[in-house]
């Protein structure tokens with residue numbers, strides 16, 4: 333794999349994928365599934381702002397999590413101010 337033009341000397345040689353993010357279905361990494369309690373969601377947008385996969389969509393007051401890209405990292409669960417996102421084991425559904 334060729335090195336990038338602006339890579340500093342000594343940088344470890346890494347493989348840069350040419351696949352698009354849309355193809356990178358990180359949802360299959362997940363063991364735990366975040367579930368939003370719509371009755372307690374305030375629509376504050378924190379989960380949308382902090383999700384490292386950008387898989388939280390704001391089409392309505394209660395966000396929609398795209399599970400094909402949610403890797404179950406738990407950032408939204410930790411950051412949700414009213415704590416209305418809970419993890420559920422994948423095999424429980």
Ligand code: SF4
Nearest residue numbers: 383402403405406408
């Ligand atoms: S668990 Fe992680 S990847 Fe999934 S919606 Fe929450 S912050 Fe995003």
Ligand code: SF4
Nearest residue numbers: 373374376377379412
């Ligand atoms: S962080 Fe929690 S309260 Fe805020 S929009 Fe997301 S689910 Fe709703």
